[in-house]
Amino acid sequence: MSFIKLFVTLGTVLGCSSMAMAASGGDTGIQLDLTMHWVGYVGILTFVIAYAFVMLEEKTHMRKSKPALLAAGVIWGLIGLIYAIKGVDHTAEVAIRHNILEFAELFLFLLVAMTFINSMEERKVFEVLRVKLVNAGYSFRKLFWVTGALSFVISPVADNLTTALLMCAVVMAIGKEDKKFVGLACINIVVAANAGGAFSPFGDITTLMVWQKGIIQFQEFLVLFVPALVNWLVPAAIMHFAVPKAQPDSNVGNIQLKRGAFVIMGLFLWTIATAVSFHNFLGLPPMVGMMAGLALLQIFGYYLHKTHKKNKATFSSEKDAERIGDLVPFDVFTKVARAEWDTLLFFYGIILCVGGLGFMGYLAMVSKFMYLDLGPTTANILVGILSAIVDNIPVMFAVLTMMPEMSHGQWLLVTLTAGVGGSMLSIGSAAGVALMGAARGKYTFLGHLKWTPVIALGYIASIYAHFLVNGSLM
Template identity: 65%
Template sequence: MNKILLIILGLIPSLTFASSDAVNLDLTSHWAGYLALTLFVIAYAFVMLEEFTHFRKSKPVILVAGLIWGIIGWVYASKGIPHAAEAALRHNFLEYAELFLFLLVAMTYIEAMRERLVFEKLKVYLISKGFSYRQLFWLTGFIAFFMSPIADNLTTALVMGAVVLAVGAGNAKFISVAFVNIVVAANAGGAFSPFGDITTLMVWQKGLVDFQQFFVLFFPSLVNFLIPAAIMHFAIKNEKPEVVDEVVNIKNGGIVITFMFLLTIATAVSFHNFLHLPPAMGMMTGLGYLMVVGYFVKVRHNSNDPISERFDVFRKVSRAEWDTLLFFFGVIVSVGGLGFMGYLALVSEAMYVQLGATYANVLVGILSAIVDNIPVMFAVLTMTPDMSLGQWLLVTLTAGVGGSMLSIGSAAGVALMGQSQGHYTFVSHLKWIWAIALGYVASIFMHLWINAALFDVPI
């Protein structure tokens, strides 16, 4: 009870400060602003070099997030208005908390299904069917495209990557090209669903695009995947890998947990659309589903049966992608700090006022290939430019699929570089940038054409 009172009392100052200290200092030409911007660039350089340094991407951005806000706090305290910075930072914490809880539940479910061998069953099924390399190229691509809207592009890439490594053992060329295809397919599939990518999730949670409105991006996303896939198709020899005769049985509770995951997604959507509550609350309710199901799976556990391994939901939570979750914290808090200093207002003026919304949103996709789409999209959401529904869908599309142009531009690409055992690298992906760029341009024109009416619909 005392802890609850302390939490409530801890929230009261933020409400007071938000109303009494609405002072924002323009630090874009101040030494503090220059220092913060320099620190962020250095941190992001480490993120981009993770493939070579093996220095996890969460470490530099978390450190820099603290330094940036320390600088802000120092300046505001010296000006006698310390609580304005505190209120702004609390707002960043709230935005991250919703994203964190949402992703934590999703990752826990994915880990539970992985441990129950749901994905392993899919992998063995594909291997055992005797498909040719070209057929496997298209199968893994299409599965990634349609799996990503539900399981997110990161998880999809890892699952399909495991399949490609298994069936393509000894064929480095196939693995390399198939991995590029999976990255493009997973990012494209994730662009037309709130659950497919962090960027779409952020836009949906912000309330800028309704759940069902994302699906108008289906055909532009499909074009984005098909064009580079059709080009890469000819780089793969039409040979067959050796058939592996292996039997995998899904563990006790695996099918039920899969259905609970779908129910959890439905709950999150319902909380947001019908009850007007944060989707993260629906996901946390879904975590409750898993915990209850996990109890009965544990009760049915037979210690003499090696297939029925003891199920522990808290172990699944511990195996979530913590580096990714902490990376998002560092990015959101760092970009929030730069925005509080005034830099995002400058960028918004340069991009959305001088260039115009369409060109600016196309540029967002190109930037997301270099910088990663999470900070780019968070920056756009923080700027909140006045745009129509069609333009918000355009930036959702470009930020989601633009990252496919470079291997470091999306979580899917970064994850596969670590999984590929050296077969898929920054350079091997770069060889296909021209084909991916063709798909990127074609998907934008497709959206501008088939969804033209939405560009007159205000948010």
């Protein structure tokens, strides 16, 4: 499918939501069809150019948020201009405010999650796990399965990107110069992390969007566990025979957790439970519970700060003092500052870009083509394939904005395909892109592409498993 057809489809999805907003009252009920207007053409061209720069981030070394933010400003600037010329007041303002509200809820949720992850990283939680795995003395084949299984289990809580980077550090520490093992292990990690993130609202931004939209309840994501597991196990079982049988030599010094690490892990689990409870039982946005959890982290950070020992003479060495976290006091705001701001700002740009194209009327066209002409099953399978080429965030946001009429099982299907479809190419997910940088020269686009048919087999098998396990919901 061409880029133009893709973004026309995305525009259709957002158009349905925008039309509903425009009809919400007063003089905001007039909405212009810009699909055949020069403003619409320029808007699509702007988005295509911006997204080309996003996809070329590894080559240009320009952060993906920059072109996305600029494209968002250009698209909505054009919309504002044409509405001002036509004398239509407030309609565009209502539409963009709706998009900004959606972004704000996701932004606050992700900001808290990232802060907790950064806090646990600073308290050496992930480093201790890495060292224990390195020192376990596993063979390459056993490590291949252990890192894959841990990626699948951890990503539903810690998100697929963080999990993939952690496991990549493990295979890099053990595999060292064994390029074949590192490449295969990284492919396995990407597939496992994306699959694990598909059955949890915390595993990926796309699943988080679906949950916050209220389409699928928290516990309902668990029915995707078996299809997600199949998605990982099928390619992993085939790749297993290509993994070297060698026994690596590894000996890394012991590392201890810093003071308060277990409490912060407990607070993170409590915060997740609070967010789920606020959403399921109180009908409030999950980010309200997340922000309450952030307050608890801040209060505990205040305790760590006030009780840290400033006197180095208390410790046998400066290294011991630093290890348990008393040499430098804990500061929660440094963890907030270390959030993935490029990702958060990119997310803002994408939501406004796709929202703008939808407001112009393009998403309604795409929705008709995909979900009426092709049918929901074909459309949802295509969503997963598209997410391997284009980031799954704009694709899923477009689907959520279109809100096509389909069964609960079909909504679960598109959640699954958007989550795991990106595994078919290394550029199809944040985990894959990050690992190409972390394991530069060992995990590459072409190396991943070699195994794409095997990963695609897992993708097909997971869809079949979904129909088999959740057929009653279709």
